[in-house]
Amino acid sequence: MITRIAIVDDNTFLIRAVEEKLSFFEDLEVRFIAMNGKDLLIKLEENNNVDLILMDIEMPVINGIEATEQVKQKYPHIKIIMLTVFDNDENIFNAIKAGADGYLLKEINAGDLHSGILETLNGGAAMNPSIALKTLKLLRNPFVEEKEKEEIKLTSREVDVLEQLSKGLSYNAVAENLILSTGTIRKHIENIYRKLQVHNKLEAVQKAKRNNII
C-alpha cells in the first residue's frame, strides 16, 4: 500500500530537499505541498486523502503548531510529523500538546525519515534520540514559559497559603492549619491575587502551578 503524504513548509528549497529524500521510496507518494498552515487546511478541504503530513513549524499566516491542532481536530486519523530545524523545548512541547505524532529534525537522512514515517503509521512515534531525551525531561519537569516565571515573587508565607488553597480548603480551614486568623489568610490571598493578577482561587492555583510556584 502506498502512503500518501503532504509536505507543509514555507521554504521551497527545503520542500525540494524533503521530496528528494522521499523519492527513493516507492511506498511513499507526495500528494501535495502547502506553503503554510492555512494553505494546508484549504488543500485538505478539497483533497483530504492523505495519510501523513510532514509539517514545518515556523510559517506565516498559520504556523505548524496551530495547523497541527486544527488538522488533528478535523481529521484525527491523519498522522503528523513535525519536521523542523528547531529543537527547543518550547516547540517540542507545544507540538506534542497540539497532537503531533512525531518530531524529527530536517538534517535527517532519507532512510531514517522513511522508517520514521513507517513507524508512525504503525502506531508508533517518530523521534530522534535527542528529541526523545528532551521529551523525557519535559515529562519529568513540564515546560513553562520562562518570562513570567521571574516576575512573580511570592513570599514564603504566601506560598504556604497558596499550597493550602490548592488542596481545596476554605479560608477557615487554611487559617486553622497555619494557626492564623481568617482575616490574615484573606489578606494574604488578596496580595497573592494582586501579584498573580487573578481574581479567584482557581485561577490563582492554576497560575501558581503553571509557574512551578507550588
Add this chain to the structure above:
Amino acid sequence: MITRIAIVDDNTFLIRAVEEKLSFFEDLEVRFIAMNGKDLLIKLEENNNVDLILMDIEMPVINGIEATEQVKQKYPHIKIIMLTVFDNDENIFNAIKAGADGYLLKEINAGDLHSGILETLNGGAAMNPSIALKTLKLLRNPFVEEKEKEEIKLTSREVDVLEQLSKGLSYNAVAENLILSTGTIRKHIENIYRKLQVHNKLEAVQKAKRNNII
C-alpha cells in the same frame, strides 16, 4: 573506547539472552550482572566503573524503578536504560520520573539494542517507537491511576460546564457562554460535584483534570 555495561535482571535466561545480543559488538563489555536492585547497589559500591546499566523493572528486594532512582542520585553520570517486557503507562512513567535515559523492550534485536546504547551515551534517549508514542501521550496527559477513571461518568453537558469552570469563570459567565440560565449552571454543577464527590470548583476541576475528563 569500550562501553562498560551492567545488566540487572532476576531472570538468568533473559540475562543470557541480553549478553548474547551484546556479544556481537566489540565496543561493548559486560562488566557485571546483578539479580536485583539491592545486588546492583552493592556491586556498584565496589565497582562503579560502568557507563551504562540495562535494568529490568520487576525484581525482588529492590525493583528497577527504585534502583534507578538511587543509582541516579549516587552516580548521576551512569546512564540507565530500562529493558523489560512490560510497556504499560505506569511503568514507563515511573521509570522516566526515576530518571531513566531510555526504555526498550526485551524483544529488541541485537542491532537496535546496540544503537540504542550508543545513542544514549551520546546524549540521546533510547526508545522504540511505540514507547515514544506512549511518552508523548503521557506528556499530553500525565498518567493517572486507571481505577477511578472508569467510575466517573459525566454527561457531555456537564463536561461543557466543567470546561468553562476550569477557565476560572463564574456561574454567570458560564451561563452566558453556554447561553443557559444561571440556575441551570448551578444545577449542573451540583450534579458534577455529586458525581465527582467534591464540594467546590477547585476540587472539581482538579479531579476532572486528573481523570482526563477535561
Add this chain to the structure above:
DNA sequence: AATACTATACGCACTTTATCGTATTTATAC
C-alpha cells in the same frame, strides 16, 4: 534614621458559591 516590605489582624460591603427543593421538556432505552 528613614524607608520599604512582611506578617499579622480586624471590619464592612458586596458577590459568588454550595445545597437544598421542585418542576418541565426532551432524548434514550427497554
Add this chain to the structure above:
DNA sequence: GTATAAATACGATAAAGTGCGTATAGTATT
C-alpha cells in the same frame, strides 16, 4: 409506549469568597 435519564429552569438560604480600608510590630535595606 412507558420508564429513565438528561437538560433545562426557578427560588431560598447559608456559607464562603472577594475587595477595600486601616493598623501595628518586626525585619531588612539603604
